Structures are given as structure tokens and as C-alpha cells.
Amino acid sequence: MLLELDTPFTSHGEHLEWLVASPRHAGVTIEEVERVGGIVNVARVRPGIELAVGARFASTDVERIITGYLRANPFDASVTKPHAGLV
Numbered sequence: 001m002l003l004e005l006d007t008p009f010t011s012h013g014e015h016l017e018w019l020v021a022s023p024r025h026a027g028v029t030i031e032e033v034e035r036v037g038g039i040v041n042v043a044r045v046r047p048g049i050e051l052a053v054g055a056r057f058a059s060t061d062v063e064r065i066i067t068g069y070l071r072a073n074p075f076d077a078s079v080t081k082p083h084a085g086l087v
Contacts (some may be wrong), residue, residue: 001030001040001070004050018045020062022072037071 001021008017023030024039033040043062051057 001034012048014044016044018051019043019065020045021068024064024067033072037069040070040075042066042068042069 003019003021005017005019008015009017010016020043021030021033021034021040022043024041028038032038041064043064045051045057046061046063049061
């Protein structure tokens with residue numbers, strides 16, 4: 001799931017605008033995480049990687065940074081939706 005940050009920031013000299021979340025445990029789907037929340041691995045998009053609508057990106061295009069819990073937001077379904085057209 002590609003997540004666009006509401007407030008991009010700089011960490012260790014790198015500007016971060018996008019993160020990628022994926023289910024932490026086998027058997028859990030991204031759709032389940034979107035619907036009810038769940039534990040996810042969070043990765044940053046590596047510098048120099050260009051994201052384009054309809055284009056795929058490789059596992060080497062991201063770097064895992066933390067494990068966290070992604071909570072479904074019952075008030076705004078758009079928060080938990082992947083960014084349109086990016087996979």
C-alpha cells in the first residue's frame with residue numbers, strides 16, 4: 001500500500017514524501033489491513049526512484065524502516081486506500 005505523507009519531512013538528509021506499508025504476517029492481506037487495520041512493515045521509497053501511475057516498483061526500490069500498526073479510519077475511508085494507479 002503506497003502512502004502519501006500529509007506532511008513530508010527530511011530524515012538523515014533525505015526528503016520523504018511516500019511510504020510503503022505491507023502486512024507483517026503471512027496470511028494477512030492488504031485488503032484486511034485497509035478494512036480493519038493491522039501490523040505492517042513500513043518502508044521508504046529510495047532516493048531517485050520515480051513513481052508513475054500504472055507503473056510497478058520492485059522490492060529494491062524501497063527500504064524497510066519500521067514495523068507499526070496501521071489503523072483503519074472509520075471517518076475517512078480515503079486514508080486507508082492505496083494511491084490510485086500505483087501498485
